[in-house]
Amino acid sequence: MQSFAYASPATLSEALALLGAEWGEADVLAGGSDLISLMKDYLHTPQRVVDIKGIRELGGIRKSGGGLRLGALVTFDELLENSAVRADYPALAAAARGVSSPQIRNVGTVGGDLCQRPRCWYFRTGHGLLARDGGGRSLVAEGDNRYHAIFGNQGAAKFVSASSLGPALAALGARIKLASSSGTREVTAEQFFLTPENDRQREIALRPNEILTEILLPPARGVRNATYEVRQREALDWPLATASVALRMKGKTVESARIVMGHVAPTPWAAPEAERSLAGKTVTPETAGEAGQAAVAGATPLSRNAYKVQLARTAVKRALLAAAG
Amino acid sequence: MPAYNWPPMDKRKVIGQRVDRVDALVKATGQAKYPYDVAEPDMLYAALLTCPHAHARIRSMDTSEAQRAEGVTGIEIIAKPGAEIQWAGGEVAVVAAATPDQARDAARKIRVEYEVLPHLVNEEDLSKAGNRAKAAGEQTAGDVERAFREADVVSEGTYGIPVLVHCTPETHGQVIQWKGDEVHVWPTTQGICTYAQDLSRPLGVPVSKIHAHMDHMGGGFGSKFPSDVWAIAAAHLSRTCGGRPVRLFLDRATDVTIAGNRPSAFAKIKLAAKKDGTITGWQSESWATGGMTGGGLPPIPYVFTEIPNRKLAHTAVAVNAGPSRAWRAPNHPQASFLTCAAMDDLAAKLRMDPMDLFARNADLTARAGVYRAQLIKAAEVSDWKKLWHPRGESGAGPVKRGLGLGVGTWGGAGHSVACRTTIHPDGSVDLELGTQDIGTGTRTVITMVAAETLTIPTSLLNLKVGDNQYPPGDGSGGSTTVGGVSSATRKSTINALAKLFEVASPVLGAPADQLEIVDGDIRVTANPSKSISWKSACQKLTENIVAMGENNPRNPGGLNTGGVGGVQVADITVDVETGVIKMNRMVAVHDCGMVINPKTAENQIYGACTMSIGGALFEERVMDEVTGRVLNPNMEFYKFTANCDFGEIIPILDIRPEHDRRGVVGLGEPPVIPGIAAIANAVANAIGVRVPRVPMTPDRVLAALEGRNA
Known part of the structure; x- marks a missing residue:
């Protein structure tokens, strides 16, 4: 790990003043479960580490405008302990539960979950986020892409977003607050995730001088929601494909649906065709299966990951059936 | 010279008891220093x-x-x-x-x-190996062509098991x-x-x-x-x-990359059989790698070595990857998987219960009676008769249950090691051996053997291992440590006791060879009322008693021996919409001679089964064709079996007088052999098709279901 300056400010404004204008100048430390390993592997070599764990205003879960406001420092464990989250946002609770390591649930934060770097094994072994060799060839396309994207992979980026909560937050219509010294802005959970096109871009909308401060969940009363994850191990393991769904119902009929898949694309991946296919219908194994089929119709699998199409299809179907109850 | 033997089964006070590990507390509390x-x-x-x-x-x-x-x-x-x-x-x-x-x-x-x-890092596709592939042994026996010509049924399959790494918790x-x-x-x-x-x-x-x-x-x-x-x-x-x-x-990535791996094994196997399941012919073309030195020929046909007509050809492939090292039962898990999967496919083709097919062919093994008995026991404990069904007949719905079996064999005789026993005048005892406890419970079994011989509380025993200043011992490999250290300790403590009897002899007024020790009292065998306590006898010492004892592997004198069998049954469910496999149960039946501590013996079975589950479902070293590097040199994508993915593991120690009489046999390796075969066969039983290549990850399971070769 390269030496770095360490700061642990007590307020958000102090923390923001310590950030840099460019990536690489400063990194924000919250739970540290990703950042420390990035630093140990020399993938991040920040000049300064800004530890935000001591900033009280970044913690806590509270009611806000009929919905919930999650501070960036809320841990997975706090999220799961919260009765409002469990009652109204089961899609989010299931996604948090999917982080099946108690140690990581205890230290990992919701802000960190959204900001963590992809797990692409070419990126993590030092070949860069877009994993291209000297001649510009994609190591992912030519190599072992069993865990890579089946959607949104036609450009340079072929990794999958590692965020556990992102798909659920996108399905629930959450907004994310980003602060910098010059003010704050809000983006939707969907807008937060980006597909980089070149090596200078990151996979999230956060800028080097910003801190993710909170997540705003809209009211979810009457919104039936669920997450289904396909993971090989029950123990700590990355999902192979997930789906989060949120259904506005009128009786047994779906008024509108939000369906967002995870771990299948560089960002959480919405499935508008599947959403439309459900409007005005009841959720049955048949309609859920059709929605699953519609969700994967546009998949563009790589040489070794066509199996993820079947997993995504199944995840969508099972998430819908779980949400409909 | 005193006679060296184990006390009869019904006379043992310590040996055979379920004793907690002597180092459990220091390990559980973090005091143990690695x-x-x-x-x-x-x-x-x-x-x-x-x-x-x-x-x-x-x-x-x-x-x-x-x-x-x-x-x-x-x-x-x-x-x-x-x-x-x-x-x-x-x-x-x-x-x-x-x-x-x-x-x-x-x-x-x-x-x-x-x-x-230029480099070559993957050997699975032999057609790409070029001059890196070298013929590495052909074997023939009997008349193979005739066996296949006259066979009632011929079964064929291609099976593969990749390079695994040791990834030891401590690098x-x-x-x-x-x-x-x-x-x-x-x-x-x-x-x-x-x-x-x-x-x-x-x-x-x-x-x-x-x-x-x-x-x-x-x-x-x-x-x-x-x-x-x-x-x-x-x-x-x-x-x-x-x-x-x-x-x-080494850091974790380097450790995974260069500090040892298990050779792969791939094979096209053809079996010839009669209608009743009797195997008459074996033909295989196998290939493997263990790094630049190629890879050893797995011992196939495994266990069923006496198939009368056999033809084998093996190819060793040199790849640019870290060198292989011995991996718990070298080459045996691979051989077990290749052989048992081929036999299971034969049983499916004959629409025969594989339990029956394996039992039918038990005479082709070196220990037919043991295997037949273990097959019966494994079937009984696993509810085989009730739960097994013909391949693929696992009902409607996406979740399919299946059962499968595998077999193994191992040596496990005691290695060369010496023990020095020192009895001090205060009654305390030093036991010194240049051996090591590699986490298997070696300290515990040495202490138990000494306590059995000397009949004194273990609080008086001071065991010293893990130092080359102590009497020499061999490395812990081949499941030979327990046989070696138990025999050396038994001999050394018997020798020390004989010297103490000489000290007690004049006090008790009887010759030393007519004395015995019972619960810490030295007494005259013919007149037990004449006795002296351990402490009092030791107080008569004018100098320490120092006595040696060593195990001679060429002449273990009946204290240890080698040669064991094992049968395991896996009970699994497969979600055919996701390809995800869940373990329900593993039943592991093993004989291992005289069992010193059933608890630590069972520990070996638990640990081994978790490794087999890993090999069957999760573990493989992934080499990148383009960069030539290991893509998963970590515990994130080199996946192990963790606690919530074990299912239930049921160890059955096949303890019978005829096994006990053979003396101590090591159990470190045998239970890691049959598991991959058992799980792979259970998956075939559940989903109706063979997943030819382990680990059986969702992509491979789904590919097999779709009829594609994964």
């Missing part, structure tokens, strides 16, 4: 620089910036300019510095220019100090005495001047015998850095 924990005063930290290319020649090297880096005290070059490196992760140089981070940072500042050479390495003419080393090793011997020649230091010490170690599984280049380089750094101790442990 080599990784050793921190000597004034210690330097070393970091290894390795080659990033799968095949390369070093053109030039510039260490000047690293030399000047903060905290650096020395650099040892392992591969000089001109050297050809045959795998990514090959050792290039070691840097010593005052802190671990300084050492790692400085290692990255060594500028190495490489000429990159490889040591703290080493070379000061003056002496070397002190704290290694993580499977052989404390053999390690010192191994280090002697490359350092040019007599073994009598090398002191090796290890209290506990974090797993070896066969990969921790040699002292390795990283110990030698660190020793030289210690010497050039003024004799300061140097700590060099």
